[in-house]
Amino acid sequence: MGRIYNFSAGPAMLPEEVLNQAREDMLDYHGCGMSVMEMSHRSKVYQAIIDEAEADLRKLIGIPENYKVLFMQGGATLAFAMIPMNFMVKGKIDLINTGVWTKKAMKDAKLYGEVNVVASGEENNFKKIPDVKNIKFNKDADYVYMCDNNTIFGTKYKEYPETGDVPLICDMSSCFLSEPIDIKKFGMVYAGAQKNVGPAGVTICIIREDLLARTPRNPLPAYLDYRIHAENGSMYNTPPTYGIYICGLVFKWLLANGGLKKREEVNEAKAKILYDYLDQSKLFIPFADKASRSLMNVTFRTPSEELDAEFLEGAKKYKFTNLKGHRLTGGLRASIYNAMPIDGVKALVAYMKEFEEAHK
Amino acid sequence: MGRIYNFSAGPAMLPEEVLNQAREDMLDYHGCGMSVMEMSHRSKVYQAIIDEAEADLRKLIGIPENYKVLFMQGGATLAFAMIPMNFMVKGKIDLINTGVWTKKAMKDAKLYGEVNVVASGEENNFKKIPDVKNIKFNKDADYVYMCDNNTIFGTKYKEYPETGDVPLICDMSSCFLSEPIDIKKFGMVYAGAQKNVGPAGVTICIIREDLLARTPRNPLPAYLDYRIHAENGSMYNTPPTYGIYICGLVFKWLLANGGLKKREEVNEAKAKILYDYLDQSKLFIPFADKASRSLMNVTFRTPSEELDAEFLEGAKKYKFTNLKGHRLTGGLRASIYNAMPIDGVKALVAYMKEFEEAHK
Numbered sequence: 001m002g003r004i005y006n007f008s009a010g011p012a013m014l015p016e017e018v019l020n021q022a023r024e025d026m027l028d029y030h031g032c033g034m035s036v037m038e039m040s041h042r043s044k045v046y047q048a049i050i051d052e053a054e055a056d057l058r059k060l061i062g063i064p065e066n067y068k069v070l071f072m073q074g075g076a077t078l079a080f081a082m083i084p085m086n087f088m089v090k091g092k093i094d095l096i097n098t099g100v101w102t103k104k105a106m107k108d109a110k111l112y113g114e115v116n117v118v119a120s121g122e123e124n125n126f127k128k129i130p131d132v133k134n135i136k137f138n139k140d141a142d143y144v145y146m147c148d149n150n151t152i153f154g155t156k157y158k159e160y161p162e163t164g165d166v167p168l169i170c171d172m173s174s175c176f177l178s179e180p181i182d183i184k185k186f187g188m189v190y191a192g193a194q195k196n197v198g199p200a201g202v203t204i205c206i207i208r209e210d211l212l213a214r215t216p217r218n219p220l221p222a223y224l225d226y227r228i229h230a231e232n233g234s235m236y237n238t239p240p241t242y243g244i245y246i247c248g249l250v251f252k253w254l255l256a257n258g259g260l261k262k263r264e265e266v267n268e269a270k271a272k273i274l275y276d277y278l279d280q281s282k283l284f285i286p287f288a289d290k291a292s293r294s295l296m297n298v299t300f301r302t303p304s305e306e307l308d309a310e311f312l313e314g315a316k317k318y319k320f321t322n323l324k325g326h327r328l329t330g331g332l333r334a335s336i337y338n339a340m341p342i343d344g345v346k347a348l349v350a351y352m353k354e355f356e357e358a359h360k
Numbered sequence: 361m362g363r364i365y366n367f368s369a370g371p372a373m374l375p376e377e378v379l380n381q382a383r384e385d386m387l388d389y390h391g392c393g394m395s396v397m398e399m400s401h402r403s404k405v406y407q408a409i410i411d412e413a414e415a416d417l418r419k420l421i422g423i424p425e426n427y428k429v430l431f432m433q434g435g436a437t438l439a440f441a442m443i444p445m446n447f448m449v450k451g452k453i454d455l456i457n458t459g460v461w462t463k464k465a466m467k468d469a470k471l472y473g474e475v476n477v478v479a480s481g482e483e484n485n486f487k488k489i490p491d492v493k494n495i496k497f498n499k500d501a502d503y504v505y506m507c508d509n510n511t512i513f514g515t516k517y518k519e520y521p522e523t524g525d526v527p528l529i530c531d532m533s534s535c536f537l538s539e540p541i542d543i544k545k546f547g548m549v550y551a552g553a554q555k556n557v558g559p560a561g562v563t564i565c566i567i568r569e570d571l572l573a574r575t576p577r578n579p580l581p582a583y584l585d586y587r588i589h590a591e592n593g594s595m596y597n598t599p600p601t602y603g604i605y606i607c608g609l610v611f612k613w614l615l616a617n618g619g620l621k622k623r624e625e626v627n628e629a630k631a632k633i634l635y636d637y638l639d640q641s642k643l644f645i646p647f648a649d650k651a652s653r654s655l656m657n658v659t660f661r662t663p664s665e666e667l668d669a670e671f672l673e674g675a676k677k678y679k680f681t682n683l684k685g686h687r688l689t690g691g692l693r694a695s696i697y698n699a700m701p702i703d704g705v706k707a708l709v710a711y712m713k714e715f716e717e718a719h720k
Contacts, residue, residue: 008403040366073600219471
């Protein structure tokens with residue numbers, strides 16, 4: 001069978017051009033006689049791959065020179081621990097709670113100091129991103145922590161809070177590279193690769209140098225110290241070499257296809273098709289609040305669990321996968337990251353119309 | 361150009377059959393319409409991949425039921441931190457120092473308690489593994505820590521210390537799956553995949569359940585708690601899905617090719633070709649002590665740095681790569697992991713003979 005439309009919340013679809021290139025390179029990368037998986041991370045041929053990946057990422061986003069780019073492991077889950085270990089210097093932080101991922105980050109941060117939840121979407125079941133204009137931040141916080149897009153609830157910030165001299169640290173896992181990013185607003189931005197960027201097992205961290213210069217209260221184990229990775233160009237230990245190579249191919253694909261501004265346009269167009277249909281549907285019910293809607297994860301449901309199940313069952317004949325909502329929300333979810341073609345979204349909406357018609 | 365002989369200390373060669381399979385599966389794994397990189401880690405198709413990888417690894421080694429198998433990230437470097445964080449309960453450990461890797465482990469462990477170096481190869485420049493029969497271990501140590509094979513110095517334990525009731529924790533990164541392992545001797549065995557097993561970015565941990573049941577002194581952040589990974593079948597967070605799939609292909613390759621006993625025979629035969637030649641050579645000088653020689657990393661040199669450089673330059677015409685020794689030892693090193701064919705070793709020795717002949 002051919003390639004299918006995979007609506008997974010992550011790991012997720014990758015551009016077919018990237019997979020074709022990876023296949024072509026598998027046994028012999030650019031005539032060097034080795035797979036990228038087999039290369040010493042200390043070799044010239046691999047150094048060129050990681051250098052090019054970083055340079056392309058810097059070009060794509062426009063990362064200022066006073067920010068380091070790190071290719072790490074452990075996903076957001078390890079970052080939840082490392083961020084307070086590295087940056088909770090005075091011992092308290094502000095956090096905006098928008099659901100599961102910020103709660104997990106909070107749990108780890110509390111092991112290292114005080115966490116002030118300055119705003120939360122909890123009272124409305126995380127359907128809504130708090131209004132960032134009305135948040136009172138603590139001037140003596142070490143940093144403000146947020147998660148830009150919630151994959152589970154399908155929510156996304158439309159603007160970022162102004163935190164003055166307090167660095168803003170943002171988990172961008174689910175929307176990283178889906179739109180332009182103004183890095184200067186942040187002390188640190190990080191993202192697990194497995195949504196828009198590459199395979200699981202690579203975490204991209206972009207950290208302002210003055211944050212890295214803060215001395216942690218205690219010496220940290222080597223892997224857990226961001227400074228050590230920064231000083232060694234992500235090569236203190238063996239990095240996830242193959243995953244970084246795939247990310248690099250995705251960066252080139254993005255650059256060749258109009259960059260992040262163009263990506264934002266395409267993603268807006270894709271999401272609009274789905275949301276426009278949901279807004280007029282008499283059957284499907286969108287989950288997230290209109291003003292907080294994610295362009296990456298579109299959450300919705302039918303009036304009953306039985307119909308949701310029937311919808312999922314029927315999706316199989318069109319080879320749509322991973323349309324089931326997260327167990328916390330129930331219902332349905334279509335994750336439509338960068339690599340989901342607009343035709344995939346159109347095909348999904350055609351099936352939704354057909355399903356609605358059949359259940360009038 | 362065709363495939364070359366890559367003598368890298370890691371990441372290193374992978375079996376060509378594995379790379380061919382990975383290439384074949386790249387855009388569409390077993391007709392599911394997706395690359396393994398694109399699969400949700402929560403999907404049935406991926407669950408089958410990780411389950412099969414674990415089952416094959418258990419079969420290959422003969423892992424008893426009271427040991428958990430974890431697929432982690434962060435390499436040995438993160439394990440250096442996690443092991444004391446999880447298992448240094450009373451606050452002191454014994455450690456056998458055989459070079460760089462145990463020194464790094466020691467540095468991190470000292471952040472959490474007392475480290476007693478019960479034996480060390482330092483006085484003889486790590487050419488020799490200490491005699492394990494003469495080590496006096498502390499009965500009240502939380503564990504004994506060792507590294508089975510030192511990639512840099514080319515040394516390997518030939519027998520393991522008897523540590524009684526104190527669990528033995530072993531970094532097997534460089535020799536894991538190169539020979540049979542009697543897991544019952546150990547409280548924990550772990551290995552970065554990038555030598556004999558797969559791509560960098562996967563760390564395999566095999567941990568006895570009673571070790572996992574020890575309560576750490578302090579609650580740990582989620583990613584850094586081995587119990588959380590064990591309780592969630594390596595799926596607490598998104599695991600390095602593609603790397604685990606490649607490891608699984610390597611496990612199948614090992615099973616199809618006679619298992620670990622056969623692998624040990626082949627590896628002994630491969631290493632013997634090199635060491636036999638080195639022992640009679642009038643030009644090349646082996647580094648490691650005879651009784652401590654690694655079968656995976658063969659360290660040697662010529663009488664001068666100039667000749668070493670000439671040897672490396674001449675190796676290019678045969679497409680041999682990564683023969684340069686580590687900067688700590690200087691000289692030359694041939695890493696001949698599982699996937700290095702015996703013909704690669706024979707070709708290297710043929711070149712060494714030619715080089716020696718030319719420099720009589």
